[in-house]
Structures are given as C-alpha cells and as structure tokens.
Amino acid sequence: MTGRQALCNGFLDNAGWAAATRTPLAGDASNRRYERLSLGTRRAVLMDAPPDSGEDVRPFAHIGRYLAAQGLSAPRIMAEDANHGFLLLEDLGDALFARVVADDPALEFPLYAAATDVLVHLHAVDPPADLPAYSPALMTRMSALAWQWYAAGANRPDAGAEARFSTTFQPMLEQGAADASVLIQRDYHAENLLWLPDRDGVARVGLLDFQDALRGHPAYDLVSVLQDARRDVPPVIERAMIARYCAASGRNRDAFDHAYHLLGAQRNLRILGVFARLCMTAGKAGYIDLIPRVWDLLEHDLAHPALGPVRALVTESLPPPTPDTLRRLKSRCATVPTP
Numbered sequence: 001m002t003g004r005q006a007l008c009n010g011f012l013d014n015a016g017w018a019a020a021t022r023t024p025l026a027g028d029a030s031n032r033r034y035e036r037l038s039l040g041t042r043r044a045v046l047m048d049a050p051p052d053s054g055e056d057v058r059p060f061a062h063i064g065r066y067l068a069a070q071g072l073s074a075p076r077i078m079a080e081d082a083n084h085g086f087l088l089l090e091d092l093g094d095a096l097f098a099r100v101v102a103d104d105p106a107l108e109f110p111l112y113a114a115a116t117d118v119l120v121h122l123h124a125v126d127p128p129a130d131l132p133a134y135s136p137a138l139m140t141r142m143s144a145l146a147w148q149w150y151a152a153g154a155n156r157p158d159a160g161a162e163a164r165f166s167t168t169f170q171p172m173l174e175q176g177a178a179d180a181s182v183l184i185q186r187d188y189h190a191e192n193l194l195w196l197p198d199r200d201g202v203a204r205v206g207l208l209d210f211q212d213a214l215r216g217h218p219a220y221d222l223v224s225v226l227q228d229a230r231r232d233v234p235p236v237i238e239r240a241m242i243a244r245y246c247a248a249s250g251r252n253r254d255a256f257d258h259a260y261h262l263l264g265a266q267r268n269l270r271i272l273g274v275f276a277r278l279c280m281t282a283g284k285a286g287y288i289d290l291i292p293r294v295w296d297l298l299e300h301d302l303a304h305p306a307l308g309p310v311r312a313l314v315t316e317s318l319p320p321p322t323p324d325t326l327r328r329l330k331s332r333c334a335t336v337p338t339p
Helices: 003-015 058-069 097-103 105-123 136-143 145-153 159-176 220-226 235-249 253-282 285-302 305-317 323-331
Strands: 021-025 033-039 042-048 077-081 086-090 182-184 193-195 205-207 214-216
Touching (some): 003 077, 003 086, 105 193, 105 205, 105 220, 105 235, 136 159, 136 253, 159 305, 235 253
Antiparallel strands (some): 021 033, 077 086
C-alpha cells in the first residue's frame, strides 16, 4: 500500500465510509481521481486530488458551497481533508447531458434551455468577492496557446503571428468583452452537466466542474455550453439559447453577440493549444481527435464582423486540422516534458 492509499483509507475511515465498495469513475484532464462509493443504500463520490501534483480541493469546495447557496445543484460536501486533497461528495448520478440527449434526442432543447436558465439565475447575483477576473490580458495570453502548442506541434511555429494577434486582439476584448461581473465556471458543457429531473427549476441541472471559476463576461459560459468541443450543438439551438438568455437577462442582443463571438474565438484558440499540449506533454492523444470540431467552431466565430481585424491573421498563420496536421501532432504524443 502506498502512502497516498493509506491517507485515503484513513480519510474514508474518519468519514465513516471505510467499509464502502469502491468503483473507479472516469476522470478529466487533471490529476484528480474519482471513485464511486457504495455503502448499503448510500452512495458518495471520492475526489482524490494530490497536492504534490498541483491539485487543490479548496477552490472546488469554496465555489461548490457558493453555488449551493444560490439554490444550484453543486455536489454537497460530506467530508473534507483539504491538506491532503480529499473530498467526499454527494453522488449526483450518471445522467450527463451528453448521454441523456444521445438516448432521447427530444430532450436536447429542454436540457439546453435548463442549462441556459442556470446561467441567467447565477448571473443575477454577485460573484464571490475574492474571485480574480478573467481579464482581457489573461484571455489574450490563453489564446496564444494556439501558436505556442498547436501550431508549434504541427511544425508551423510563427512567433511573429502570435505577437501580431495579441497586439490586435487584446484591445478588441477590452472594448467588447471586458465585463467581469459574473462567476464563470469555465468548463460548462454537456459532459459536465447532469440531468436531475426529480428536482425543481434550476436545481434540475447538476454541476460538476467549477473549481477554476473566475469573474468574467456573462457570455463566457454560454459559449462554453453551446460551442462544445465534444459534441455538435445544432445551430438552431445555439441561436435560440442566445435569444433566451438575452430576453431573460435584459441584455442588448447586438452587444451580446459581439462579445459572444469574441469570447468564442478566444476560447477555441485556447482549446486548440490546450488539446495539443495535453497530447504532447501528458500523452492524451484522444484530444487531437476533437480538434477538427474546435477548428470549425473557431471559423464560425471568426466569420462574425467583430473578428474582422484578426480573421485573416488567424486562418493564415494556424494550420488547418488536415489529416497530416493531426498525424504530426499525434507523432509528438508524450514527447515534451511537462512545463
């Protein structure tokens, strides 16, 4: 038994779950590990987030309690050992939006409507005062990952294009998407949302991944859920949910559309870089297969008039995800030391 296993067993013993049956659950792109625990008729989820791997459960616990206080369905924290990186969480089940829609396509529209209504509800209250902002400067640096990892991994490095993009794009964000008035979860999509039809109103949407929350623009999480790197969201649903959000929140549609596509381009550029980095440093080649969808979403955003000043620069300096580009990226899988 490793020292980590002994710590985990001690945590479960102290929480009264030492006798539970433990079953691994699928993880995410982080170093966190999850297990489902069964003890008689009771169930829970163990989050194992080793601090020596750069993980910290405290942001998850902090934001989870905040979301729950707003009447939203973040998992209830049943036991916590922040020093060693363990949480025991309420088990919200397996009904991920992506699975529910695959099983019953008729639920796609109502599920996305429910996810949009969660954002309307959340954005009507002030975010935690201690959250830092996802500023235009930081967003621009994150966008540049597309050149630092995606283009470089495909043997098309272009530092000059990256610099020109950053110099142009940051003022565009400052002018059109600098509002940092709401909590943004930053990974709000169909594989992080659970359908809880036995609950009422906005509580019907279970929230799973919010530990990286910041203060940001109200359009950010709507972009996240409607421009999904992992599944195709029909354009009619994208348009309907933008209209639904603006109508419910009283926001100007033209200004919101402007920000939505700026943030969509920012987010999709960042994802191109992150997915390439996860392959090259962590050996997670499956993320490369998602890149063509992300590219299509990026082109969708670049087609908006708000992106005119950077449209040609992006498409001419970043290689399209041709089969050859994807092969080049996969050929570098797990070849770059973790930075």
